[in-house]
Amino acid sequence: MNDTHSPxxxxxxxxxxxxxxxIAGLLTVLLLANSLQIIAETPxxxxxxxxxxxxxxxxxxxxxxxxxxxxxxxxxxxxxxLACLIWSLVAMAxxxxxxxxxxxxxxxxxxxxxxxISGLWGLLWVVALVGQFMGLATxxxxxxxxxxxxxxxxxxxEMATALFPARSGEEEAGKPKRRVxxxxxLFMGIYxxxxxxxxxxxxxxxxxxxGDSAMYEEHLWNVLHGKGFRSYLDQGLFWGExxxxxxxxxxxxxxxxxSQLYMELCESLALASGAIPVYWLALRSGGSQRAAxxxxxxxxxxxxxxxxxxxxDLKTFRPIAFGxxxxxxxxxxxxxxxxxxxxxxxxxxxxxxxxYAIVVFSIGLSLxxxxxxxxxxxxxxxxxxxxxxxLIIGPVYLLAALKAIRWFRSGVEVHYAxxxxxxxxxxxxxxxxxxxxxxxxxxxLATINTLNYALAxxxxxxxxxxxxxxxxxxxxxxxxxxxxxxxxxxxxxxFHAPLVPLLFWAAAGGLVQGGWKFRKxxxxxxxxxxxxxxxxxxxxxxFCCSLGTAIWFSMSPLGxxxxxxxxxxxxxxxxxxxxxxxxxARVEGTIPKSARVASTDFVHPRFxxxxxxxxxxxxxxxVAGNTTNVPEDTEYIVxxxxxxxxxxxxxxxxxxxxxxxxxxxxxxDPTEGYxxxxxxxxxxxx
Numbered sequence: 001m002n003d004t005h006s007p008x009x010x011x012x013x014x015x016x017x018x019x020x021x022x023i024a025g026l027l028t029v030l031l032l033a034n035s036l037q038i039i040a041e042t043p044x045x046x047x048x049x050x051x052x053x054x055x056x057x058x059x060x061x062x063x064x065x066x067x068x069x070x071x072x073x074x075x076x077x078x079x080x081x082l083a084c085l086i087w088s089l090v091a092m093a094x095x096x097x098x099x100x101x102x103x104x105x106x107x108x109x110x111x112x113x114x115x116x117i118s119g120l121w122g123l124l125w126v127v128a129l130v131g132q133f134m135g136l137a138t139x140x141x142x143x144x145x146x147x148x149x150x151x152x153x154x155x156x157x158e159m160a161t162a163l164f165p166a167r168s169g170e171e172e173a174g175k176p177k178r179r180v181x182x183x184x185x186l187f188m189g190i191y192x193x194x195x196x197x198x199x200x201x202x203x204x205x206x207x208x209x210x211g212d213s214a215m216y217e218e219h220l221w222n223v224l225h226g227k228g229f230r231s232y233l234d235q236g237l238f239w240g241e242x243x244x245x246x247x248x249x250x251x252x253x254x255x256x257x258x259s260q261l262y263m264e265l266c267e268s269l270a271l272a273s274g275a276i277p278v279y280w281l282a283l284r285s286g287g288s289q290r291a292a293x294x295x296x297x298x299x300x301x302x303x304x305x306x307x308x309x310x311x312x313d314l315k316t317f318r319p320i321a322f323g324x325x326x327x328x329x330x331x332x333x334x335x336x337x338x339x340x341x342x343x344x345x346x347x348x349x350x351x352x353x354x355x356y357a358i359v360v361f362s363i364g365l366s367l368x369x370x371x372x373x374x375x376x377x378x379x380x381x382x383x384x385x386x387x388x389x390x391l392i393i394g395p396v397y398l399l400a401a402l403k404a405i406r407w408f409r410s411g412v413e414v415h416y417a418x419x420x421x422x423x424x425x426x427x428x429x430x431x432x433x434x435x436x437x438x439x440x441x442x443x444x445l446a447t448i449n450t451l452n453y454a455l456a457x458x459x460x461x462x463x464x465x466x467x468x469x470x471x472x473x474x475x476x477x478x479x480x481x482x483x484x485x486x487x488x489x490x491x492x493x494x495f496h497a498p499l500v501p502l503l504f505w506a507a508a509g510g511l512v513q514g515g516w517k518f519r520k521x522x523x524x525x526x527x528x529x530x531x532x533x534x535x536x537x538x539x540x541x542x543f544c545c546s547l548g549t550a551i552w553f554s555m556s557p558l559g560x561x562x563x564x565x566x567x568x569x570x571x572x573x574x575x576x577x578x579x580x581x582x583x584x585a586r587v588e589g590t591i592p593k594s595a596r597v598a599s600t601d602f603v604h605p606r607f608x609x610x611x612x613x614x615x616x617x618x619x620x621x622x623v624a625g626n627t628t629n630v631p632e633d634t635e636y637i638v639x640x641x642x643x644x645x646x647x648x649x650x651x652x653x654x655x656x657x658x659x660x661x662x663x664x665x666x667x668x669d670p671t672e673g674y675x676x677x678x679x680x681x682x683x684x685x686x
Contacts, residue, residue, distance in 0.1 A: 028112050031119025033084040040079045048145050053566025095155040102162040114154030121147040142448050145552045146455045153548030157541045188272040191300045195309045199264035199316045201575025213315040214605030217260045232612050235622040240408035243401040246351040247319045270322050277328035286511035286535025294539035301546035302460050303554040304491035312492035320497045323352035327501035357398035359498045362474040364390025369470045419485045450483045456491045460549040462542040467510030474502045511535040580642045583671035598630040599638040637678040
């Protein structure tokens with residue numbers, strides 16, 4: 001009996017599989033169409049992906065959308081479910097077609113799972129609305145781009161696996177090792193070219209702000225000309241803001257090319273160079289050149305890193321960014337057991353900002369965790385002693401730096417204490433509250449913002465750091481502080497810079513072994529064939545995730561916003577000189593370099609090489625006696641009437657002409673009202 005039924009059973013399996021796949025595919029496409037319809041009909045949801053102009057056009061033209069009156073004077077958009085169904089089928093057919101052409105039929109169920117993730121989002125949305133689960137609805141709305149990005153990343157991964165099959169472990173391990181493959185240098189060159197062009201485009205189009213950007217170039221100019229390490233944005237040396245002076249190392253070449261453009265080039269070059277140690281770290285952990293190459297490419301596409309080159313507020317130059325390659329190179333030297341070089345590089349990171357003292361502490365924490373796991377409570381190895389030193393030096397340096405900042409501020413509390421106002425008003429009070437009030441700490445951490453932040457930094461690297469618990473430990477102190485910081489809960493700014501190198505260190509460790517120990521001190525890796533192919537697959541998925549998230553979050557050409565004509569981040573709006581920039585050419589050069597000039601933001605960077613360059617805004621400045629007036633020695637005022645935050649459009653709105661017309665005269669305007677220039681009638685003090 002068994003002999004007669006066995007052949008029939010084997011024949012039934014293939015015949016049932018297509019039926020199962022057909023049912024699963026139909027269910028998936030229906031769920032996907034439902035999600036698409038929900039997103040298209042909800043303004044807040046479709047605004048997470050496209051500008052209002054582009055999303056409305058897509059809903060009307062591609063999804064047969066129609067506007068209906070809601071009865072209260074508002075209108076709502078309704079799209080065709082049939083159109084959503086057709087586009088869902090098209091979206092699924094493209095990667096499925098690739099798998100079928102490549103005869104990778106076994107990967108089709110995985111593809112359905114990836115699309116099912118986005119379909120599940122729509123199902124949960126319906127459940128949240130029907131059941132009045134507002135907390136769930138809020139969570140789904142906040143995280144919707146990540147669901148879609150994960151689906152796209154999975155599709156990219158399946159297609160890449162079909163088009164570029166992984167080699168066996170033996171084949172990969174047998175390849176010759178090179179220090180820095182040409183491909184890594186090529187990827188770096190592309191990144192530098194793109195971001196230098198974007199940064200320079202902002203400069204020439206007068207879209208680069210002064211504060212926290214060109215301010216640092218003013219530091220170099222003033223140091224070079226004997227005016228001290230300062231910006232005239234406010235009084236006092238910069239030490240009263242941060243213990244941050246890595247950009248002073250740019251002075252030798254800056255003396256030959258004193259320009260903001262030079263500094264932007266240096267920062268893009270520094271950030272791109274981080275791909276080299278990422279490659280080495282991944283090669284050492286995974287034993288695969290291909291895996292190392294893919295992870296270094298993922299680093300360059302990692303959108304939180306890219307926002308350190310150009311932040312969401314268009315601030316382009318921040319010395320804190322230089323710490324990323326320095327920490328990565330230090331970690332590489334640490335794994336090679338070159339402890340002196342590692343110590344020197346970590347010491348250099350402290351010049352990038354006092355925040356890197358937390359990184360030093362965190363690295364020590366991970367090293368001790370690794371050592372204790374191998375030899376419990378014994379510090380016999382050089383790595384464990386190095387870790388203990390980091391564990392002590394980090395907090396000591398941070399406290400000393402905070403004390404120095406307060407001294408330069410004449411005893412006034414450091415300005416970023418206000419970022420943690422829920423815990424107190426001073427650094428001491430904040431630290432004490434965090435240590436003694438765990439309930440408040442948990443309440444501030446257990447939020448949707450924390451989840452969003454975790455997804456933003458982990459999804460682009462395929463959650464690889466979670467596979468490396470010892471190295472992940474180094475990420476936790478900085479991650480907790482970022483989540484508690486009331487201004488830092490968005491990886492499109494700069495606060496997360498010290499976290500980036502630690503994440504990629506953990507990601508490299510998560511390729512295979514879990515990061516509990518360094519595989520080998522030298523560059524040459526003893527290959528582990530079974531692990532090598534696994535490392536390649538994980539690195540490939542990380543690269544696909546970096547691309548999938550960049551589509552919705554990056555400002556680079558990888559992102560939709562770069563090409564969306566209705567977006568404020570569209571390439572033509574930001575990087576191509578417009579009429580405003582053309583009109584500026586009629587003003588530039590008409591004011592003597594020996595003058596003391598107060599100007600509005602965005603045009604302010606053009607006066608950093610003048611005798612003095614003051615801020616003209618509604619902010620109270622110490623340099624102006626803690627008032628919103630211009631300093632008394634100001635000779636010219638330049639007002640950009642078309643910059644993004646301009647509140648002055650006509651001469652009648654200028655307060656100096658209203659309050660003291662006897663002191664100021666309005667110069668002839670050759671710019672058609674784009675720029676207004678005032679000159680003091682008499683020299684200050686006469």
